[in-house]
Amino acid sequence: METNQSIKFPYGICDFKSIIKENYVYLDRTKYISQIENMGKSILFLRPRRFGKSLFLDTMQNYYDIAMKDEFNNLYGRLDIGKNPTDLHNQYFVLTLDFSCVQTEGGVDKIERSLYNHINATIQQFNEKYQTALKKTINVKNDNSMWSFYSLLSCVLSTPYKLYLMIDEYDSFANSVLVSGGQTEYKSLVGQNGLLRYIFREFKSATRGKGVDRIFATGVSPVVMSDVSSGANILQNRSQAIQLNNLCGLTHDEVKLLLGQTCGACQFSESKYQEALEMMERWYEGYSFDLSQHESLYNPTLCFYFFQHLKELCTYPRIILDDNLAPDEEKLVFIKTMPGGEEILWQLIEGKNIYIPEIVRNFGLKKMLNAADQDNSFIAAYLWYGGVLSVKGETKKGKLLLNVPNLVIKKLYIEQSRSKLLPSAQLKNIADDVSSQLYENLNMAPLAQFVENKVLPIFSNRDYKYANELTIKTIFLTLLHQDTLFMVASEQEHRRGYADLAMIVRPDCRKYELFDMVIEFKYLSLKDLGMTGVELSQKATDELIKLEVVRKMLDDAKKQAIRYATSIADEFRISDEQIKKWAVVGLGFERLVWEMMD
Secondary structure, eight states, X not given: OOOOTTOOOOTTOOOHHHHHHTTOOOOOOTHHHHHHHHHOSEEEEEOOTTSSHHHHHHHHHHHHXXXXXXXXXXXXXXXXXXXXXXXXXXXXXXXXXXXXXXXXXXXXXXXXXXHHHXXXXXXXXXXXXXXXXXXXXXXXXXXXXXXXXXXXXXXXXXXXXXXXXXXXXXXXXXXXXXXXXXXXXXXXXXXXXXXXXXXXXXXXXXTTTXXXXXXXXXXXXXXXXXHTHHHHTTSEEXXXXXXXXXXXXXXXXXXXXXXXXXXXXXXXXHHHHHHHHXXXXXXXXXXXXXXXXXXXXEOHHHHHHHHXXXXXXXXXXXXXXXXXXXXXXXXXXXXXXXXXXXXXHHHHHTTOOEEESOOOSOOOHHHHHHHTTTOTHHHHHHHHHTXXXXXXXXXXXXXXXXXXXXXXXXXXXXXXXXXXXXXXXXXXHHHHHHHHHHHHHOOOHHHHHHIIIIIGGGGTTSOGGGOSHHHHHHHHHHHHXXXXXXEEEEEEEETTXXXXXXXXXXXXXXXXXXXXXXXXXXXXXXXXXXXXXXXXXXXXXXXXXXXXXXXXXXXXXXXXXXXXXXXXXXXXXXXXXXXXXXXXXXXXXXXXXXXXXX
């Protein structure tokens, strides 16, 4: 492994010029500039938050900007595009709008004013930047940024050059309004007379010989663009193009290279390097934007967060989820408000797959509201665009199989489950206490009693025909999830089958007195038991365990736990003996019985 003490990771940096000039790590994506150039003149490119969209847009801005012509060789000379540049490099005035700068609070009037102010401020900067190349001065009108925009175009038309309009995070502020519960405000912005629809209509009009030659816009989902479609249907959504799959995100080989350099600087052994790589695979990998799943990608922000911490301290970050991804949880909260949305989230928390015929390219809020209770394609697509759902394969019938990409995103889902099962801070504190008694002291009783008394009653009104061990498993997964100490895997596939719940101590937490565990769950309905809920609640635990049907379920669960533990021990390179194996059987939604194997 290569040792490089001076390696600089661009964590949180999206300024291409700074990255190149200050010798930060730059993973060359410039070959995609020519590919996008050949795709058309107006492109919409969508990726999840914190996936490198802004950096790529800035890379394009510097490439096409006439003001950066003298810097071309210094910036791009060693990169793919510098070795084979297109004819259009440094041939445009570039106006870059960043809609993430628009405030989202204070009502529609303040949002619109903030948008106008941002556009005007950007145009003023444009005027100052290009004043020597422009033959006229742009007239910035404070109360109407589109007037300012057309004044800018008038100045551009008086030169030999044209304008390249770039819009970063085109849907940022509108999405923020939407997911925060402001559907009325959102509709006012994107509706028939909405400001956002008006602005995109003007941008489209400007491509008809009025000075704008190309548009490149980034964002997260197509929802906003679909809702302003009458004004923005000129943009081609090329987000699923096979050739652009690796444009944003880190490949496995890139992660191996950078991790090798960092581990070398820390003088890690080869086995320690492999341990770190496996951690990153489980926590950060699993994204694919090419539906044929040619290559799985890592979240770049999370990787650089991990690398930076490892470089500085030669230890893994205790908090594995970077706070920059916290807003993604808002998408899950928003989906819960959609018809059928909560049911889909619960299926994913339980470890079930979602099956849909395709990732829908264009859909607006109306389709999500009207069709979600009959067709989960729109909600699944929204989650896929947001990076909290990933394509994992295809069925024999040709449907796409989707599930949660990795353990970091799994935690976001589990937080939704915690908010449902533990609605108060007091309950959360109690749950944490009784859970720790299991993985610290192998004492299941306090946790089981808490589930019986405080959690199962939440489900008492659910239709019993849908109840099974998945419900019980999900409750335990939610309560036991502690990613600062464990890698918690649910329904994880192994060579010999599936483990319902595996809790494996993180490699950096082996110094603590904690137990690796595998828990196998079974479920018996009241009908299976031949009892009523009242009768069941009155039985002692020892008496229930002696029932033949219960005894059989416990024994079956034990056999499965033993079999799965062997496979898990091989995968995580730990001894089978150190994994504590549990069997838990849910009896209706009233009781639990359990046993640990010696």
